[in-house]
Amino acid sequence: MTRTLDIEATQQESPRELPPFALGWVSAIAAIGALALLATLGQYGFFGDELYFVSAGHRLAVSYADQGPLVPAIAWFMDLLAPGSMVALRIPSVLLTVAALVVSALIARELGGSRAAQVLTALAYLTSPFLLVQGTQLSTNSIDTAFWVFISWLVIRWVRTRQDSLLLWAALATALDLQVKWLVPFLWGAIAIGVLCFGPRELLRRPVLWAGAAGVAVTMVPSLIWQARHGWPQLGMGAQVASEQADIGGRAMFVPMALASAGVLGAVLLLGGIVALLRMPDLRAYRFLGLVPIVLTIAFVITGGRAYYVVGCYAAVMAAGAVFATRHGIAGRRRWVGAALVVVSVALVALTLPLQPESKVKPAASEQDAWTSLSVYGRFGWEELAQATEAAYQGLPAPEREHAVVITDSYWQASALDLDRAKHGLPPVYSPNRGFGYFGTPPDDATTVIWVGGDGSEPRAHCEQVSDIGRADARLGIPGVTRDITIRRCDHPRAPWSREWPTMLRLG
Numbered sequence: 001m002t003r004t005l006d007i008e009a010t011q012q013e014s015p016r017e018l019p020p021f022a023l024g025w026v027s028a029i030a031a032i033g034a035l036a037l038l039a040t041l042g043q044y045g046f047f048g049d050e051l052y053f054v055s056a057g058h059r060l061a062v063s064y065a066d067q068g069p070l071v072p073a074i075a076w077f078m079d080l081l082a083p084g085s086m087v088a089l090r091i092p093s094v095l096l097t098v099a100a101l102v103v104s105a106l107i108a109r110e111l112g113g114s115r116a117a118q119v120l121t122a123l124a125y126l127t128s129p130f131l132l133v134q135g136t137q138l139s140t141n142s143i144d145t146a147f148w149v150f151i152s153w154l155v156i157r158w159v160r161t162r163q164d165s166l167l168l169w170a171a172l173a174t175a176l177d178l179q180v181k182w183l184v185p186f187l188w189g190a191i192a193i194g195v196l197c198f199g200p201r202e203l204l205r206r207p208v209l210w211a212g213a214a215g216v217a218v219t220m221v222p223s224l225i226w227q228a229r230h231g232w233p234q235l236g237m238g239a240q241v242a243s244e245q246a247d248i249g250g251r252a253m254f255v256p257m258a259l260a261s262a263g264v265l266g267a268v269l270l271l272g273g274i275v276a277l278l279r280m281p282d283l284r285a286y287r288f289l290g291l292v293p294i295v296l297t298i299a300f301v302i303t304g305g306r307a308y309y310v311v312g313c314y315a316a317v318m319a320a321g322a323v324f325a326t327r328h329g330i331a332g333r334r335r336w337v338g339a340a341l342v343v344v345s346v347a348l349v350a351l352t353l354p355l356q357p358e359s360k361v362k363p364a365a366s367e368q369d370a371w372t373s374l375s376v377y378g379r380f381g382w383e384e385l386a387q388a389t390e391a392a393y394q395g396l397p398a399p400e401r402e403h404a405v406v407i408t409d410s411y412w413q414a415s416a417l418d419l420d421r422a423k424h425g426l427p428p429v430y431s432p433n434r435g436f437g438y439f440g441t442p443p444d445d446a447t448t449v450i451w452v453g454g455d456g457s458e459p460r461a462h463c464e465q466v467s468d469i470g471r472a473d474a475r476l477g478i479p480g481v482t483r484d485i486t487i488r489r490c491d492h493p494r495a496p497w498s499r500e501w502p503t504m505l506r507l508g
Helices: 002-013 023-038 049-057 070-081 086-110 115-126 140-161 165-178 184-198 201-206 205-217 221-229 235-245 250-279 283-286 289-305 307-329 335-351 367-370 382-394 411-419 435-438 458-462 497-502
Strands: 404-408 448-451 463-472 485-493
Touching: 002 367, 023 086, 023 115, 049 070, 049 435, 070 086, 070 140, 086 115, 086 140, 086 307, 086 435, 115 140, 115 250, 115 307, 115 335, 140 165, 140 201, 140 307, 165 184, 184 201, 184 205, 184 289, 184 307, 201 497, 205 221, 205 283, 221 235, 235 411, 250 307, 283 307, 289 307, 335 404, 335 411, 382 404, 382 411, 382 448, 382 463, 382 485, 404 497, 411 435, 411 485, 458 463, 458 485, 458 497
Parallel strands: 404 448
Antiparallel strands: 448 485, 463 485
C-alpha cells in the first residue's frame, strides 16, 4: 500500500505535459556561449594539463595514476586529426559545454518551467565563471560536468515519465564519466540520500537501476585491475587534492568558492532553487534535488575536495530556482532586479574569459598569485622552458648526449618537453611526478641527466655530481614551473634507475 501511494502521489505531482521549449531563445544563448568560447580557443598557449592529456594520449592505457582514460583518448584523437593544434584540442570541451547549457534549459522544462524559466536557466549557465569558462580548454572538469548535467536531466525526466530506458541511458553516462574521474558516485549517493528522505523511493526499487549499476561496475574492471597493480594511485590523489586545498584556504573557503563558481545570477538561482525544491508544492516530486548540493558540499568539505567538484549539480538546482522566480519572483520592478543580475553576471564572465591580449597580461606578483590565476599563467612559458632545456642538452659533449635523458620536477614540464622533443632535439623525457611517473623508467645506462626544476634536493639524492647549467625564466610563467627555473646536470647515478624510480614516484 505504501509503495502504491508513493507512486501515485509522485505521478500526480509531476507535470503530465511539458511547456513548449524555448528553442529560439535557448539556441541564441547557446550560440552566444559557443562564440565566446570559440573566440578564446587560440589565446595564449596550451594549459599544462592539456599538454599532459596529449602526452598521456600517446600512451593510451585503461587507466592512469590520476584519472581515467577518456580525456587522454579524446586528446589523442584530436591530435591525430590536427597534430599540434590547440584549437582542435579544445573543440570537444566547447561542444560539451554548449550541449550542457542546452540541457540545463531542458531540465527547467522538465520541472514545468515556462519559456522564461528555460531562458533564465540558460542565462545562468552562460554567465557562470566556471560552468561556461571551463569550456575554454580541454579538461576533466568540462567533460565531467557535462555528464553530471545529462545524468540529472535523465533522472528528473524519469521522475515524470517512469520510462526505465532513461535509467539505462543514465547508467551509460555514468560508465563513461567514470572513465574521466571517480566523482560521479558522489552525485548518485547524494541523489539516493535525497530520494530516501523525500521520495520517489520507487527509483531505488527499480531493477533496471541496479542492472545499470552492475553494468557500470563491469566497465570499471580493467581500470580497477590497473589501479590494483600500481598501488591504487588514484585513491592517493584524494589526499594530494586535500593538501592542495589546504594551501588556498581549505574547508573554510569551500562554500564561498563554490558559490563564486556559479556567478551572480547563478548563485541567486542556486540558493533560491534549494529553497524552492524543499518548500514549493509544485516541485514536490523533485524535492530530493534540494538535498543534492547540500549533501555534496558536506561530502567534499569532509574529504577535502575542490570547490568546483559540486558544480555539476548546479544546472538542475538553478533550473528549479528559475521556475520559482518566473512563477513567483519576477514581476513589476523585480524584473529590473533580474535584468541587473544578468548584466552583472555577463560582465563578470566576460572578465573571466581569457580575452586580454598577451602583451597586456602582467606577470604574477608572487607564486601564490600565479596559482590563484592558474587558468591564465598555466598557459605560458613552455617554449622558453624547451629552449633552455635544449641549450643545456646541446651543451653536453657529444659522447655524453648519447647516454643522457631529461628528468623534470613536474608532470607539466615533462609533458611540454615530451611533445616538443622532435622540434628541440631532446632525448627521452621522464618525471616522477603525478601520472607521468608511470609512463616509463629512465634506462639504467642513462649516466647523465638534464634535471629541470626543483630545489636540487632530488638530483643530489640520486647523483654523485650535480651542477647548475642553465635557467628558464618566462615573463608570464608560474614560479617553479616555467619561471625562475634552474636546470642542473646530474652525473653518475648512485643506483640503477630501475631500482630507484619506484621510490621516487610522487603525486604532489
